[in-house]
Structures are given as C-alpha cells and as structure tokens.
Amino acid sequence: MEEIKCTCGHLLSNNSDQLPYGAWVIPDQQTEAGFETIIKVIDEVLESKRTGELVEGLQGHFQDFSSFEANPESLNVIQVLITKSADVGREMYECEACGRLLVENGDDFLIYQRESADQEKGILTAPS
Secondary structure, eight states: OOEEEOTTSOEEEOSSSSOTTEEEEOOHHHHHHHHHHHHHHHHHHHHHHHTTOHHHHHHTTOSOOHHHHSOGGGOOHHHHHHHHHHHHOEEEEEOTTTOOEEEEETTEEEEEOOSOTTSOSOTTSOOO
16 A cells, blocks of 8 residues: 545555654554564574575565565565554554544554644654
8 A cells, every 4th residue: 555545635654664644553562572573573583594594584574575685685674563553453554634533453544533623733744
C-alpha cells in the first residue's frame, strides 16, 4: 500500500520511512512477546551470518526475501527490526489535513477524529 485516503479526501503516502505523520503502535499485550520474538530473529540472523548460511537464515524469517536476495550482506539490524515490527504492531498515521488518526486494522484502517478542531495536530511527530 503506497497511499491511504483519509475520509476528508487527503491522500497520505506511506511508501517511506521517517514520516512525521506515521508511527507504529504495539499493543501492551504484545510488547514483551513481540520484543522477545524480534530479539530471537535478530540473534538467529546474526548467527546465520556468522556461520555463512545467511541466505537460508533470511529465507526462514522474511516472507518477501527479494529485497535482500541480490545482496543479503546488505541486511542490518534496523531492517530486521522494521520488517518484524509489522508482525507485532500496527501502522498508524495522522492526516496532515484534518488531524484524524488512521490505525491499521487488518487490510483496512480504523479512523478516529479529534474531538475539537482546536486540538493541536502533529501528535505522531517526534518531540524536538
């Protein structure tokens, strides 16, 4: 998915990292188990890299291996974290136009509206 349409009509692009209006939400019920899973995957990928079996190690953990297949050595821990976070969390976006929050729910998004237009937008932007 490269664009998400808010109910106000604004299109949000999600084809990049470091979006000031995007975030990952990890439910409390998933936090501990989710991070344990991610740490285990990182350990296994690093071990497979150490033993020279990186391609096999990556294929066991990534549904879409094509981005690493040409050059598996390019994989780093950050990519593992980002890729595996999708297994434990949900994407969330804030519409830049109206401030609605769009929370991933399966193949769709649930949309939440601010109670007042006076409320400040930019809730997902990292603090300075």
